[in-house]
Amino acid sequence: MPFGLANAPAVFMDLMNRVCKPYLDTFVIVFIDDILIYSRNKKEHEEHLTLILELLKKEELYAKFSKCEFWIPKVQFLGHVINSKGIHVDPAKIKSIKDWAPPKTPTEIRQFLGLVDYYRRFIEGFSKIAKSMTKLTQKNVKFD
Known part of the structure; x- marks a missing residue:
């Protein structure tokens, strides 16, 4: 499928989610054409890997071996x-958050909150921290 088409990534993502549905969030995460298989130990991982490779073969979906890591x-x-x-x-993401220039406009606050919201589960008390910044994005609130 040519990914230059506007809906191609969404259509392919839907296909991969349907194909991998029995295993999603059990031992597989899929994002477009990336498949992450995770396991508690090597024996379990071998079973998971075999299941997914057989599933892809059955559905006539193929992976480029040079792009795979096992x-x-x-x-x-x-x-x-x-x-x-x-x-x-990812430590690189932590660095980008720490190095982020202080927001000077409501739009810049929204951009920053969008970035850190993705990592909210790792930030204790995130909602309390973000609440005061979110208030600054509302209309009729003076931003200094």
């Missing part, structure tokens, strides 16, 4: 680092 202990995926200890924010 049996890796740590992976960066959608702004996160995933390893045997869990899911963590």
